[in-house]
Amino acid sequence: MSVREQLEAGLRARGWGASLERRGQATSGLREWAGAPGGRLTRHALQWAAAGERIAWADPCDRFDPASAQRLGMDLQQLLWLRGDPARAELRGLPGLSRWNETLNLLIQSGAVERIVADFLDWPAEEMRRIPRSAWFRLQRGLEQGGRTEMLLLTPVPVAGICAAGRHAPGRALASPEARRA
Amino acid sequence: MSRFLAVWVPELPWQAVAGGGGAAHPQLVVECGGPAPVVVAVNPPARRLGITAGMSWAQARLRAPGGEARERAPAAEQRLREEMLALLDHFSDRCHALPPERWLLDLAGMERLLGPAVEMAQRVQAAAAARGIALRCGLAPTRAAALLAAHAGLPPICGADPAAALAPLPVETLAALCDCGVDAAALCGLFQRWGLATLGAVAALPPRALAERLGRAGLHCRRWARGEDRGLLLPAAPPPPPCPLTHSFEPALEGWLPLLPWLEQQLRQQAAEWERGDRACAGLRLELRLDGHGDWHHRHAPPLPHRDPRRLLRQLETALALQPPAAPITAAALWTHTLRPRRLQGGLFGDDALEEENRERLLARLRVLLLDPEGQRCGAPRLRDLHRPDAFVMIPWQPHALARPGAATPAGVRPALRVCRPSPALTLDFPALPAAAEAASPAGALCHLPRRRPERVQRAWGPWRNSGQWWTDGAWSRDEWDVEFAGGGRSRLLFDRRLRRWFLLGTYD
Numbered sequence: 221m222s223v224r225e226q227l228e229a230g231l232r233a234r235g236w237g238a239s240l241e242r243r244g245q246a247t248s249g250l251r252e253w254a255g256a257p258g259g260r261l262t263r264h265a266l267q268w269a270a271a272g273e274r275i276a277w278a279d280p281c282d283r284f285d286p287a288s289a290q291r292l293g294m295d296l297q298q299l300l301w302l303r304g305d306p307a308r309a310e311l312r313g314l315p316g317l318s319r320w321n322e323t324l325n326l327l328i329q330s331g332a333v334e335r336i337v338a339d340f341l342d343w344p345a346e347e348m349r350r351i352p353r354s355a356w357f358r359l360q361r362g363l364e365q366g367g368r369t370e371m372l373l374l375t376p377v378p379v380a381g382i383c384a385a386g387r388h389a390p391g392r393a394l395a396s397p398e399a400r401r402a
Numbered sequence: 403m404s405r406f407l408a409v410w411v412p413e414l415p416w417q418a419v420a421g422g423g424g425a426a427h428p429q430l431v432v433e434c435g436g437p438a439p440v441v442v443a444v445n446p447p448a449r450r451l452g453i454t455a456g457m458s459w460a461q462a463r464l465r466a467p468g469g470e471a472r473e474r475a476p477a478a479e480q481r482l483r484e485e486m487l488a489l490l491d492h493f494s495d496r497c498h499a500l501p502p503e504r505w506l507l508d509l510a511g512m513e514r515l516l517g518p519a520v521e522m523a524q525r526v527q528a529a530a531a532a533r534g535i536a537l538r539c540g541l542a543p544t545r546a547a548a549l550l551a552a553h554a555g556l557p558p559i560c561g562a563d564p565a566a567a568l569a570p571l572p573v574e575t576l577a578a579l580c581d582c583g584v585d586a587a588a589l590c591g592l593f594q595r596w597g598l599a600t601l602g603a604v605a606a607l608p609p610r611a612l613a614e615r616l617g618r619a620g621l622h623c624r625r626w627a628r629g630e631d632r633g634l635l636l637p638a639a640p641p642p643p644p645c646p647l648t649h650s651f652e653p654a655l656e657g658w659l660p661l662l663p664w665l666e667q668q669l670r671q672q673a674a675e676w677e678r679g680d681r682a683c684a685g686l687r688l689e690l691r692l693d694g695h696g697d698w699h700h701r702h703a704p705p706l707p708h709r710d711p712r713r714l715l716r717q718l719e720t721a722l723a724l725q726p727p728a729a730p731i732t733a734a735a736l737w738t739h740t741l742r743p744r745r746l747q748g749g750l751f752g753d754d755a756l757e758e759e760n761r762e763r764l765l766a767r768l769r770v771l772l773l774d775p776e777g778q779r780c781g782a783p784r785l786r787d788l789h790r791p792d793a794f795v796m797i798p799w800q801p802h803a804l805a806r807p808g809a810a811t812p813a814g815v816r817p818a819l820r821v822c823r824p825s826p827a828l829t830l831d832f833p834a835l836p837a838a839a840e841a842a843s844p845a846g847a848l849c850h851l852p853r854r855r856p857e858r859v860q861r862a863w864g865p866w867r868n869s870g871q872w873w874t875d876g877a878w879s880r881d882e883w884d885v886e887f888a889g890g891g892r893s894r895l896l897f898d899r900r901l902r903r904w905f906l907l908g909t910y911d
Contacts, residue, residue, distance in 0.1 A: 258891045262818040262911035274801050285908065286783035286794045288818040296783050300799045302772060303779040310773060323771050330764045341911075342820075 250360045252373045252384035257341050261374055263292065265337050268372060270294040272335035276327050280304035280311070280320050281342040300333060314347060321355050328362040328369055336371040345376040356383035407493070407507040407523055408540040408548035411486065413455075414503035416443035417535060418478040428469035432459050442474055482535070489529055493522055504552070506545055520558050542567075547629030550575055550601075564629030569602030576601070576623055589616065589623050601627040646689075646735040647672070654693050654730035658722040661690075661731060665718055668736055669711035676740060682707035685739035688718055695729035705762040707741045765799060789868040790878060791896075791907060792821055817910045819894060825905040826852045828895065830859075844883055844895060844904075851906060857887040865897070882907065 255261050262283075269275045270293040277284055282303050290296055302323060304311050311319060320338070327336055340348060360383040363369055373380055411417060415431045428448035432439045439459035448469060453462045462469065479502075486505060490497050493516060496508035509519050516522055523539040530537045540552030547564035550556075554575050559567045573594055577587040598604055604627040612620040625631075647668045655661055665688075676682060684707040690698040700721040702714070769780050781796040831848040845862040865881035872879075879899040886892050892910040897903075 257820060257909055257911050260817055260911060262820055266818050282823050283820040283908075285792070285819040285821045286785055287792075290785065292818060295802075296785070298801045299782055301781065301783055301796075302768060303774075304772070305774075305779060308773060319771055323768060326764065326767060326771070330760065332761055332764055 249363055249385045250356070250371050250373060250380060250383055252375060252378060252380045254375045254378040255341075256376060261341065262288075262339070265339070265372055265374055266292045266294060269299075269335050269337050272298075272333075272370075274298050274300075274333045274335075276300040276302065276333040276336045278302045278320060278324060278327075278336065278338040280316065280338075280340060281306060283339065283342055314350065317343075317347060317351060321351070321359075324359060324371070325362060328359065328366060328371065331366050331368050334369060336369060337374065338371065339374045341374045341376055343376065348375055348377060348379045351379060353381055353383070356380045359383070405508065405510050405519070405543050406541070406545050406548040407509055407519065407526070408542075408545070408552040409486070409490065409505045409507070409526060410538045410540070410549075410552040411482070411503045411530075411535060412538065413443040413445065414482060415474055415479055416445055418482040419443075419472045419475050420445065421478075421534060425470070428453065428466040430459075430462055430466075430469050430471045431474050432471045433474045439471075485533065486530070486535070489533070490526065492529075493526060500549075504549065506548065523558070542629065544629050544631045546626045546631055550626070550629070559629075565602075565605055565627075568627065568629050569600060569605065571601045573598055573601060573604060576604070576626060586623060586626075589619060592616075593623075646737045648733065648735045650733045651731055654732045656730050658726055658731070661722070661734060662715070662719060664734065665736070666711070666715050669714050672738055673709045673711040676709040679740075680742060681740040682709045682743035683714060683738055684741040686714060686718070687737040687739075688721075689735040689737070690727055690731050691733040691735075692727050692729040693732050695727075698725075698727045698731075700725075705766040706759050707743050709743070761799070789870055791882070792823070817892070819908040820911050821908040822906050825896070825907055828852075828904040828906050830904050831856075844885055849885070849887070849895075851893075857889055857891070859885045860888045861886045869899075884910075 253261050253265065266289050269277065270289070275294070275298055277289075277299060279302060282305065284301060284303070286296055286301075289299070304316070304320070306312060310316065320340075324336065324338055327333060356379070359371065363371055373384065378384075413431075416429065419431050420429065425445060426447060428451055429445040430441050430448055430453065431443040433442045441453060441457045441459060441462050442455050444453050444455065444462075448462075448466055451466050453465050453469070459471065462471075483499070483501075487497065487499065490505055490507055494507040494509055494512050496510075498506040498508075500506060509522060512522070513519060516525075519541055523541050527537060527539055538552050538555055540548045540550070540554075540556060541558035542548040542551050542564050543559065543562055544564055547559055547568060550568055550571065551559055551564075554571050556567060556571075561567070573590050576590050576593075593604055598607075604624055607620075607624055609621060609624060612624055616623075649664055672683075683704065685704075686702045688700045688702075692698055700718065702717045702721065704713075704717075765777075765780060769775060769777060772780055774780050777798065778796050780799075782799045782801075783794045784797050786793040786795060829850040830844055831850070832842065832844075833846050843862050843864070844859045847859050848856050849859055850856045862883050862885045864883035866883075867879075867881050869877070869879035871877045877900070881897040881899065883895045883897070884892065885895055894907040894910070896905050896907045898905060
């Protein structure tokens with residue numbers, strides 16, 4: 221193994237693999253894909269996450285299917301699955317959203333994962349709209365400062381506003397910059 | 403070439419009690435703590451009568467009616483061990499205690515200071531004899547060989563390969579290594595039933611076949627029979643007994659703030675002791691006795707063992723602030739559980755140990771946030787090889803050190819399933835109810851989904867029938883259907899053949 225390959229392997233082991241692919245260009249940030257269940261958002265999100273090396277899937281409604289993820293190419297050993305428990309009152313409603321916001325902040329600050337998917341597709345839209353914009357700015361600021369983590373937000377309605385880099389409105393094609401270029 | 407010196411003090415409990423005074427009549431040391439007195443050590447005349455450690459006092463008395471029994475003295479044994487350690491410390495600073503009655507010294511590099519290894523062994527024996535301690539020494543190039551040589555009374559093994567010197571020893575000698583993690587005594591009996599009488603015969607066994615039959619323990623025995631070692635020589639300090647640090651407060655403390663100085667002092671002293679003994683805190687328990695209001699308890703288990711008194715104090719302070727004691731504190735007890743700290747080899751690109759510690763800390767905080775103390779909702783899924791849908795277990799998240807890039811998505815795969823947990827029950831209105839309506843295809847039926855308007859099933863694929871675990875209470879038998887509704891959505895339904903009901907398994911997305 222050459223020195224270059226050893227260095228690349230070492231950098232990948234430290235979670236900098238995506239940066240290697242991007243040739244050092246920082247593309248961390250918040251993306252938002254909004255739409256109703258059935259619009260294949262989950263499948264696209266799984267494919268997007270599977271390209272990462274360390275993945276976190278925040279699943280407040282406990283809808284993630286590990287078998288589907290594996291079929292779509294995700295390495296389950298690299299996946300940190302955070303399952304919500306809708307039966308618990310503390311994890312429902314606005315208090316639950318507050319906990320999940322704190323969880324996402326913790327994940328971003330730790331830098332332990334390369335890609336985060338926050339799946340709020342089944343969360344009530346009226347509660348999602350009540351999240352203050354400052355919460356999204358805080359997440360975005362954390363992502364930019366860390367520079368190693370990308371986050372994808374799946375929501376029933378667009379909520380992140382200008383904090384999100386790419387959006388996907390219901391009934392339309394993917395509106396993220398990569399999709400437009402493709 | 404002899405590098406390791408093994409020292410064995412046979413019948414240490416008897417030597418501790420007898421104090422070097424030999425007796426012509428049988429003498430026994432008896433442990434009286436259990437339900438019946440048990441012999442723990444004997445002197446040579448008693449051994450000649452067939453009395454061995456482990457016998458009950460009644461059995462020993464039958465063999466030696468005039469034998470003298472003495473009660474075991476743990477304090478005297480401890481003094482003898484400390485005396486031995488102080489004696490051996492003059493010969494090497496790399497001394498490994500193998501409780502209860504053996505020591506192992508690494509003599510590498512000491513010859514230039516103290517003379518040849520053989521002379522050192524003689525000096526150890528002479529110094530011990532001057533103190534009234536009878537011991538046996540074994541010199542060999544490896545640790546296992548030195549221990550076996552001390553047990554068998556072999557002369558110093560000078561060659562690089564000790565296997566030839568150990569080969570004539572009987573198989574029972576392996577029992578000398580019975581406290582090395584393997585039940586060698588049980589394996590000795592097995593080897594004897596196989597017809598193997600000497601260590602040479604055990605050493606000649608084919609390793610693959612031995613591993614297939616006895617697993618790792620068999621390979622350990624074979625390696626010891628060949629006098630081979632693996633691993634480093636680490637100083638072994640016996641773990642300190644769990645004893646609480648207690649204090650009574652007179653007058654009683656009003657509130658929990660005055661308790662903090664006492665806690666800080668105790669934790670600092672403990673941390674210094676842990677540092678000396680190479681230990682780290684793996685658990686902490688604080689018990690407070692309240693004036694007329696019962697007790698107050700708090701347990702804390704850090705994600706990884708550590709010995710930072712400030713972090714431990716902060717944890718206790720937070721616990722006291724969240725649930726302050728309801729009455730004045732009259733007494734406090736602090737229990738600590740210690741372990742050896744973890745050691746990992748550092749890497750070129752960073753500190754793996756630090757990264758692992760950070761990951762453990764992150765997971766612990768996530769588990770607290772998600773109200774998941776069991777770790778069943780925060781981890782990595784592992785699929786189980788079952789036909790049952792949604793069959794997986796949660797395991798601790800430990801990503802690969804060298805991750806492989808994400809695999810390419812196979813073409814033509816089905817869309818992802820969004821699983822409903824638990825599966826909500828459905829009602830299907832069939833247009834014309836056949837005789838076996840539940841088992842019929844749901845195509846054309848009106849499906850009443852939870853929190854949605856009823857939708858008609860336009861097409862259906864299936865059934866995929868599976869069943870299993872009929873021998874347990876968790877038996878299942880179900881038909882699964884993929885259905886497409888008139889509105890365009892696709893879902894997976896299941897018909898539970900045991901309950902005779904339809905459920906929504908999930909929605910394709």
